[in-house]
Amino acid sequence: MHFRLCLLLLPLVSCVWQDPLQDNYDDDCLDVAIIGAGIAGTYTGFRLRNKGLKMSIFEYSDRIGGRMFTAQIPTVTGTTVDFGAMRLKPNEHTYLVSTARQLGLRIVNFPLNFGNPNETVYYLRGRHLRIEELGGPRTPYNLRPQERLKPLDLLWRLYTANTNMSVDAYPTESEIYKIHTTDGLPLYTITMDEFLARYASREAYNYLHDALVWDHATGRFGALIGLIFLEYGGVDSFADLKTVDNGMDQVPKRLLTRYLLSSVRHSIHLNHQLVSIRGRRGNYKLIFRCTQTVDGYTTPTKSPERYVCARKVVLGVQKDCVEKVNFAPYRLSKEFRRQVNSVRQVQAQKIFLAYQNQWWKKGNANITHGRCDLPSKFTYDWRRGSNGYYIHLPSYSDGSASVASWRELQNQGSTIYGSMPGAQRVTTEVRKRIHTYMSRLYRIPEADIPPSVGGAMQLWDTYPYKASWHFYKPGFNMEQTRDYMLKPFPDHDVFHVSGSWWPNKLQSWSEAALRAVDLTVRRYL
Structure with a gap:
């Protein structure tokens, strides 16, 4: 047997x-x-x-x-959280969609998308901005005149102005190895840091790093990684994201x-x-x-x-x-x-907290998503349970430094009420730090943040999941x-x-x- x-x-x-x-x-x-x-x-x-x-x-x-990895917060009935994979692009992820349907699973909308543009607030260097303001006079970076663009527009300009890439079309997979810089370097042989150091100011580097939020927007990943941002960062990225009913x-x-x-x-x-x-x-x-x-x-x-x-x-x-x-x-x-x-590993984590009401909506009624240069990086309005409790995703961050800081905080304090146990527990020190960041992002005093009624978190930094994903x-x-x-x-x-x-x-x-x-x-x- x-x-x-x-x-x-x-x-x-x-x-x-x-x-x-x-x-x-x-x-x-x-x-x-x-x-x-x-x-x-x-x-x-x-x-x-x-x-x-x-x-x-x-x-x-x-x-x-x-x-x-799908789980349930003990105090929030009728819904789930996804610690890892949480969404898919049906036009790109054809094997996953076909397989899920073959298995009798329902593909449903993922309304959070990557953060709908008109529902997203940015918090950079202590300043709140909407997406239409990025690159404008309120952007808190000392950018050169030609760098005063939205992050993806700036990245596109850096590629097309400093390589032989076409300004009219995204390169095909067979074309990417033929892209070279204006001084003759094949693009795939240098890192994002090397590319940006050659063609962008230090302030533009910081701006891209902070506003694009993902750790691999800069760093020692191959410079072709920037093309992924450009392809997945277009308007269609916000239009048609799906997920699997009851969790991935x-x-x-x-x-x-x-x-x-x-x-x-x-x-x-x-x-x-x-x-x-x-x-x-x-x-x-x-x-x-x-x-x-x-x-x-x-x-x-x-x-x-x-x-x-x-x-x-x-x-x-x-x-x-x-x-x-x-x-x-x-x-x-x-x-x-x-x-x-x-390939180089990218560590990541998610923290979920549940509340009896959407207190973060006070003064921010139309905001469902945040991007910031704080260690929490991404925030999402998640879902509402059948008992009326609301789940918020106040931190979805990547990068080994960010994950290490959350690991340290998870090892401090006591487990909060309504938290998942063990490896997915949220501690009082984690929640305290989250509330500090949420206070800044949503412009609500920490003293006005109500107690949570549940929580869960996952850190992808230990064997056998020492990374959430890899890039070349x-x-x-x-x-x-x-x-x-x-x-x-x-x-x-x-x-x-x-x-x-x-x-x-x-x-x-x-x-x-x-x-x-x-x-x-x-x-x-």
């Missing part, structure tokens, strides 16, 4: 029981071992479910979904259900960490460390390691997890180490790296289907993992 997870479809309820996982040997070898029960791992099982294969999914924690993690949960119900030869083992791969093509020995999960924290146990034989291995885990696996080709190949490190470093051809990482070694059937190495604008979205799985299945499985 194996550790089996049964997920009932209508309604979707998890039903879990456990038997000891027995070591298996050559005569009982898995056809495919899938590492990770996030969107990549569960979609791999789903895609292979009707091929008559003996398969098992191995998951480090006790939770299905990975960075698709319904997708991997339903995928797992279909995978398990399609054959008795399919199984899943939670609380198993892959630590080593040994052997040769067609006969791999996987070594797993047992873990335990308590209140959302997963740690190794002292139980004996477990051994599993598999003919093929599919790793649906991100870069940081791959690097922890002891596999001789990983260690011995300089090219693998170069390619696996082609300079100097890599993204399509070539993607193809290499799918199957790095011709003489081994070890595959990587994380979206960490997917090229261009899909890299930071769940869609990238689905496409990586699909391409791997069509080419190799």
